[in-house]
Amino acid sequence: EDQVTQSPEALRLQEGESSSLNCSYTVSGLRGLFWYRQDPGKGPEFLFTLYSAGEEKEKERLKATLTKKESFLHITAPKPEDSATYLCAVQARRGDYKLSFGAGTTVTVRA
Amino acid sequence: NAGVTQTPKFRVLKTGQSMTLLCAQDMNHEYMYWYRQDPGMGLRLIHYSVGEGTTAKGEVPDGYNVSRLKKQNFLLGLESAAPSQTSVYFCASSLDRVVNEQFFGPGTRLTVL
Numbered sequence: 001e002d003q004v005t006q007s008p009e010a011l012r013l014q015e016g017e018s019s020s021l022n023c024s025y026t027v028s029g030l031r032g033l034f035w036y037r038q039d040p041g042k043g044p045e046f047l048f049t050l051y052s053a054g055e056e057k058e059k060e061r062l063k064a065t066l067t068k069k070e071s072f073l074h075i076t077a078p079k080p081e082d083s084a085t086y087l088c089a090v091q092a093r094r095g096d097y098k099l100s101f102g103a104g105t106t107v108t109v110r111a
Numbered sequence: 112n113a114g115v116t117q118t119p120k121f122r123v124l125k126t127g128q129s130m131t132l133l134c135a136q137d138m139n140h141e142y143m144y145w146y147r148q149d150p151g152m153g154l155r156l157i158h159y160s161v162g163e164g165t166t167a168k169g170e171v172p173d174g175y176n177v178s179r180l181k182k183q184n185f186l187l188g189l190e191s192a193a194p195s196q197t198s199v200y201f202c203a204s205s206l207d208r209v210v211n212e213q214f215f216g217p218g219t220r221l222t223v224l
Contacts, residue, residue, distance in 0.1 A: 004153065032211060043115075043201050043215030044154070087154070097142060097161065097208055098169065101153035 002027045006088050006102035013078050013109045021073040021105045023088030033071050034099065035064050036087040044087055078109045112137050115216035117202050123222045124192045132187040132219050134202030142205045143185040144169070144213065145177060147198040154201065160185055161208075192223045 003026040013019055025033065032051050036044035048057045050066040057064050061082060063074040073086055085106045089099040115136045124130055134143065141162050146154040156169030158177040166177045174196060176188045185204075189196060199220050203213040 034212065036215075041218075043203075043217050046212050046214060049212055089154075091211055097159060097205075097211065098156055099154075099211070099213060101155075103151055103153045 002090055002092055002098075002100040004088055004090055004100050004102035006086075006105050008105060009103070010106045011108070013075070013107065015079055015109055015111050016077050018074070018076045018078070020075070021086055021107070023071040023073070023102055024069060025071070025088075025090045027090045027092045027100070029093035031091045031093045033066055034089040034091070035071070035073055036089065038085045038087055038104070040085075047086075075107065078107070080109045080111050083107055083109045114138065115202055115204055115214055117200075117216040117219050119219060120217065121220050123224065124189075125224050126193060128192050129188070129190050130192065130221075131189075132200055132202075132221075134185045134187070134204075134216060135183055136185075136202075136204040136214075137183065138204060138206075138214065139182070140204035140214075141182075141207050142211075142213075143179065144203045144205075145175070145185065145187045146201045146203065147171065148201060148218075149198050157187065157200075192221075194223045197221060197223045 005024045007022045035047040038044045048064045053068045085104040087104045089101045118133045144159040145157040160179040163182040202216040205213045
């Protein structure tokens with residue numbers, strides 16, 4: 001069974017204080033690893049897809065990286081508007097279409 | 112484009128009552144999904160559909176039924192609601208299996224008393 005573990009559960013940062021979120025996964029053949037952002041009371045918003053170890057993707061202050069066992073979401077010089085819950089999900093190469101989600105990391109950035 | 116929309120946004124039911132949640136997407140996506148999200152847990156897949164007229168069970172299907180009579184709509188039904196079904200329900204859609212970025216609706220907050 002696919003497993004996704006995100007750490008830490010919560011992260012409090014000062015504005016400008018860079019940090020990283022971790023997503024560790026166990027999957028039988030990775031098709032893709034997905035990062036989403038979720039604001040309170042809203043649905044998850046797609047950020048990135050990573051397909052192979054060594055791949056990196058960036059969007060504004062966010063950068064996602066992937067190894068064979070984990071992914072990191074780096075937040076560089078965060079601003080208060082980066083406060084959200086960040087979700088990680090994996091999809092296996094086998095025939096079903098299911099994404100397995102982690103429980104998320106809630107990031108709070110103080111001005 | 113509205114993307115993925117869900118109705119209603121909030122609902123309170125009594126144990127044993129039934130209801131249907133409606134999901135609509137205007138992106139011409141083939142795949143649609145229903146998830147539930149509970150505190151401290153990841154999104155869990157209830158049912159999904161890989162095309163009009165098809166449905167399949169996900170991780171936690173018991174107590175729910177679904178239908179996809181039109182490509183753009185995916186309905187989630189609760190025949191006899193239970194307090195354990197108190198949750199936030201999200202619908203999502205994706206273009207196909209190869210491009211599996213899922214786009215989510217705003218959610219329905221359901222409370223079963």
